[in-house]
Amino acid sequence: xxxxxxxxxxxxxxxxxxxxxxxxxxxxxxxPGMSEAEVETALKDVIREKGLxxxxxxxxxxxxxxxxxxxxxxGKRAQEIARRLLP
Numbered sequence: 127x128x129x130x131x132x133x134x135x136x137x138x139x140x141x142x143x144x145x146x147x148x149x150x151x152x153x154x155x156x157x158p159g160m161s162e163a164e165v166e167t168a169l170k171d172v173i174r175e176k177g178l179x180x181x182x183x184x185x186x187x188x189x190x191x192x193x194x195x196x197x198x199x200x201g202k203r204a205q206e207i208a209r210r211l212l213p
Contacts, residue, residue, distance in 0.1 A: 160198050166207050168195060173211060184208045 160168070172178070172190045187208045192201060 160195065162203065162207070165191075165199055165204050166211070168199075169204065169208055169211055178212060181209065181212050184212050187212065 169187060169191055172187050172194070173183075176183075176186065176190060178187050184205065188201070188205055191204055191208070192199065
């Protein structure tokens with residue numbers, strides 16, 4: 127998430143800017159980064175590109191997925207989807 131803090135007809139202090147950035151970072155931790163559909167699409171791309179086909183490959187798929195989308199995906203939710211896609 128990009129954040130630009132500026133004021134109209136006023137100067138924004140460093141303290142206020144840090145306060146707002148802190149609040150935004152808290153929101154980012156609470157709000158999900160990617161929807162389930164986006165995670166599934168990303169996983170399908172990884173599976174196709176790497177030629178993965180069995181349940182044994184879930185770990186490889188997760189490793190690649192998390193590397194590509196670090197910090198944006200809930201690992202537990204992604205692993206459930208990977209297990210569903212790789213029977």
